[in-house]
Amino acid sequence: MRRVVIVSSCLAVGLFLGACAPPEGGPGQPGEPSPTAPVPTPDPDPTDPGPTVPDGPPLSADGVRLDVDIAPWFEVPDAASGTVRDAVAVFSDTPEIRLDLVDASGRDRTVPPRSAWKVCGQDPAAGAFVAGGTVVTVTGLPPGQRCP
Secondary structure: OHHHHHHHHHHHHHHHHHHHOOOOOOOOOOOOOOOOOOOOOOOOOOOOOOOEOOOOOEOOOOOOOOOOOOOOEEEOOOOOOOEHHHHHHHHHOOOOOEEEEEEOOOOOOOOOOOOOOEEEEEEOOOOOEEEOOOEEEEEEEOOOOOOO
16 A cells, blocks of 8 residues: 555656646757847947937937936025125125015015015025025015014
């Protein structure tokens, strides 16, 4: 009985392994290239300018065009102390940065640009680097009022 069990177990294992083997002549046989092996590519012709886009510059060797605009950055001046008039004068030296004057009390009063209103703060802070066209908000209050 023990002999029958061993023989039948060996037979079952042999059939299982035979079913898992690749078919004759298929990929994976000795001497056959792997289906995932890299295919060699020819060296590029150095005189070939490569593909181009009808209305654009030549593409790179991999067919990708990268357009980059490099915009200048500007350092935000310090206008957080002094008067609104001083802040306007400081920012006049950097016309690429726009200035927005805001009432620090939140009462939505118009801040006169040539006034002696006290500057309470600015955003972005002095020393930050911003792109041209960025708006810097300077908050202020009339003389005699305390900044929040």
